[in-house]
Amino acid sequence: xxxxxxxxxxxxxxxxxxxxxxxxxxxxxxxxxxxxxxxxxxxxxxxxxxxxxxxxxxxxxxxxxxxxxxxxxxxxxxxxxxxxxxxxxxxxxxxxxxxxxxxxxxxxxxxxxxxxxxxxxxxxxxxxxxxxxxxxxxxxxxxxxxxxxxxxxxxxxxxxxxxxxxxxxxxxxxxxxxxxxxxxxxxxxxxxxxxxxxxxxxxxxxxxxxxxxxxxxxxxxxxxxxxxxxxxxxxxxxxxxxxxxxxxxxxxxxxxxxxxxxxxxxxxxxxxxxxxxxxxxxxxxxxxxxxxxxxxxxxxxxxxxxxxxxxxxxxxxxxxxxxxxxxxxxxxxxxxxxxxxxxxxxxxxxxxxxxxxxxxxxxxxxxxxxxxxxxxxxxxxxx
Numbered sequence: 468x469x470x471x472x473x474x475x476x477x478x479x480x481x482x483x484x485x486x487x488x489x490x491x492x493x494x495x496x497x498x499x500x501x502x503x504x505x506x507x508x509x510x511x512x513x514x515x516x517x518x519x520x521x522x523x524x525x526x527x528x529x530x531x532x533x534x535x536x537x538x539x540x541x542x543x544x545x546x547x548x549x550x551x552x553x554x555x556x557x558x559x560x561x562x563x564x565x566x567x568x569x570x571x572x573x574x575x576x577x578x579x580x581x582x583x584x585x586x587x588x589x590x591x592x593x594x595x596x597x598x599x600x601x602x603x604x605x606x607x608x609x610x611x612x613x614x615x616x617x618x619x620x621x622x623x624x625x626x627x628x629x630x631x632x633x634x635x636x637x638x639x640x641x642x643x644x645x646x647x648x649x650x651x652x653x654x655x656x657x658x659x660x661x662x663x664x665x666x667x668x669x670x671x672x673x674x675x676x677x678x679x680x681x682x683x684x685x686x687x688x689x690x691x692x693x694x695x696x697x698x699x700x701x702x703x704x705x706x707x708x709x710x711x712x713x714x715x716x717x718x719x720x721x722x723x724x725x726x727x728x729x730x731x732x733x734x735x736x737x738x739x740x741x742x743x744x745x746x747x748x749x750x751x752x753x754x755x756x757x758x759x760x761x762x763x764x765x766x767x768x769x770x771x772x773x774x775x776x777x778x779x780x781x782x783x784x785x786x787x788x789x790x791x792x793x794x795x796x797x798x799x800x801x802x803x804x805x806x807x808x809x810x811x812x813x814x815x816x817x818x819x820x821x822x823x824x825x826x827x828x829x830x831x832x833x834x835x836x837x838x839x840x841x842x843x844x845x846x847x848x849x850x
Contacts, residue, residue, distance in 0.1 A: 470674035473631060474611050474717050475600070475638040480710070482702065484641040485509070488554065488601060489516035491637050495597035496551030498523035502541065502565035504557040505530055509603055509644050513556055525550055529557075532625075532735070532742070533564035534618045538578045541568035545596075552597035556644075558656065559607020559616075559742070562600045566635070567615035567628050569595040578617070583828065584626040585619055591630045600635040603644040605695075605708035606656025606743055608663055608716020610638035616732070616742075624736035624823065634720075640713050642706040650696055654802035655743030657692045657708055661798075662746040663715035664688060665754070665777055667722035669770040670832040677722040678773075682780060684714035689781035696802050723832030726753045726824070726845065733823035740810035747804040751796035752848035758788055760835045770834035808850040817846045 479487045492499050499517060501524050503510045510526065517524045525548035527541050541564060545553065553572065555565025571578055573593045579586040600610035609615075614629035648656070667673060668681035691707035698704070727749045734745050754774070761768045771788060778785035782794050812820075821842040824830065830837075837845075 468674065470676070472674070472676045472721050473613070473634060474720065475635045477636070478611070478638045478640065478713070480640045480713065482641060482643045482706065484639050485512070485601065485644060486516070488513055488599060488639050489520035489522060491599060492517060492522045492552065492554060493520045495599070495636070498525065498548065498550045499552050499554045500525050500527055500541065500545040500548065500550040500568065502527050502529065502553060502555040502557070502561055502568060504528065504561045507556065508647055509556055513554070513601070529561055529564045532560045532618050533567065533615070534620060535578050537564050538567045538571055538617065542571045545572050552599070554599045554601065556601040556603060558602070558604040559609040562602060562607065562609040563615040563617070565600065566595070566598060566609070566633055567617060569598040570615070570628060570630065570633055572596040578628060582617065582626050582628050585622045585624060586626065591632050594632045598635050599637045599639065601639045601641070601644070602712065604648055604652060604656040605645050605705065605712040606659040608660060608712050608719065610635055610640060611713055611716030612720040618736055622736070625732040627828070638713070640709050642702060642709040645705050645709060646700060646702065648699060650699060651803070653699060654696050654804055655741050655747060656712070657688065657695065658747035658750065658799065658802065658804060659743035660684070660708065660712040660715045661688045661692065662727045662750045663719045663724065664711065665750070666725035666727055666832065667718035668777055669757070669773045669834045670722045670725060671834060672723045672832055674722060677718045680714045680718045684711040684718070685777055685780040687711045692798070693801060724829040725833040726757070726830060726837060729827040729830035729833065730820065730824045730846070732827050732829070733820050734807065734812065737816070737820070738810045738812055740807065744804050745807065747799050747802070748807045748849045749845065751792045751799065752845045754795060755792035756837065756841050756845050757834060758792070760837060760841060765835060768834060806850055807846070812850060814847065814850065817843050820846060
C-alpha cells in the first residue's frame with residue numbers, strides 16, 4: 468500500500484489555545500485580514516490581542532456560506548488595506564472564505580480560473596498568503612483541509628477551490644471558543660463531523676493513518692455529541708467534539724468522502740439548507756443503501772467490517788453493521804435535525820440532484836458505486 472498524509476503546518480489544541488494567535492500572526496506579517504461570520508462573537512478578543520502584539524487588523528465579515536463574490540470582495544479588501552496575511556475565525560464557512568481569500572491574494576486572475584467543476588480548474592501558481600484558521604464550531608474540520616467550498620448562485624452549485632498549498636499554516640483549536648454555540652448549530656456541525664469521520668473510514672482511499680484518526684474521532688463523537696447538545700457549557704464534551712472535528716478534517720483531507728457529501732454540494736447549492744443539516748439528514752440513508760449494495764454486489768468488501776466496527780465505536784450495544792443506520796437516524800431525531808423536505812426539496816427535484824451528485828468528486832470515495840435508482844432512493848428516504 469502506498470499513501471501520503473498532509474495536514475496543517477502546525478496545530479495548537481486545547482482550552483486557552485487562542486492566546487497563541489497573536490504571537491503567531493506577528494511572525495507572518497504586519498497586518499491581518501480577519502475573516503469572520505456575520506456574528507463574530509470571538510473577534511473582539513482576537514483584535515485586542517493582535518493590536519497588543521503590534522499587528523494591524525482589517526475586519527471582513529462573511530454573510531453565510533461563502534460565494535465567489537465573497538472571495539472577490541475579501542481579496543479586494545485585503546489589497547486595499549495592505550493585508551499581508553489572513554486569519555479566519557468562525558465556522559467552516561468563515562474558514563473556507565479565509566482560505567480562498569488567502570489563495571487568491573497571492574495568485575493572479577479570478578477565482579473561477581482555479582475552481583473545480585464550474586471553473587477552469589487550473590492549479591494555483593503560488594502558495595497562498597500566510598493563513599491561520601481558528602474554528603469556533605466543532606464540525607467542518609476546515610482547519611485541517613486543503614480546499615474551500617464556495618457557492619455559485621449563478622450555477623446553483625457548490626464547488627471547491629482545492630490545492631495542497633491551501634492547508635493552513637497554523638490551526639488554533641480552542642474548545643472554549645465553542646461554548647457559546649447554540650444547540651441547533653452544535654447539532655448540525657456535530658453531525659457534519661460525524662459524517663466526515665464515517666465516510667473517510669469506509670472510503671476507497673482510506674489508509675492506516677486515516678483509519679486511526681477516524682476510530683478515535685468516532686469514539687469521541689459517539690460519547691459526546693448528545694452531551695454537548697444537551698449542555699453546551701460542558702467544556703469536557705466541547706473539547707471532545709472539537710477534537711472529533713479536527714480529526715475529521717485531517718481524515719477527509721487525506722482519504723476523501725462519499726455519497727453524503729456527494730449529495731451535499733448540489734443540495735446545498737440549490738436550496739437554503741445548512742451544510743451540516745444536509746449531511747445529518749443523508750447520513751443514515753446513505754449508510755443503509757451502501758450496506759445493502761455491498762452485501763448484494765461485493766459481500767467480501769472490507770468496508771462491511773469497517774461499518775460494523777463504526778457501529779460498535781458509536782454504540783457499545785451495537786451487534787452488527789445493520790444496527791448503524793437506525794442509530795444514526797435516531798441521533799438525528801434526538802438532535803432535532805429536520806428531514807430535507809423542510810428546506811423545500813420535493814420529489815420532483817430528485818432526478819436533477821442525483822445527476823449532479825453522480826458527478827461530484829466526493830462520490831469517488833464512496834465504498835461502492837451506486838446506481839441511479841439507489842441514489843434516488845437515498846434522497847427519497849431523506850425527504
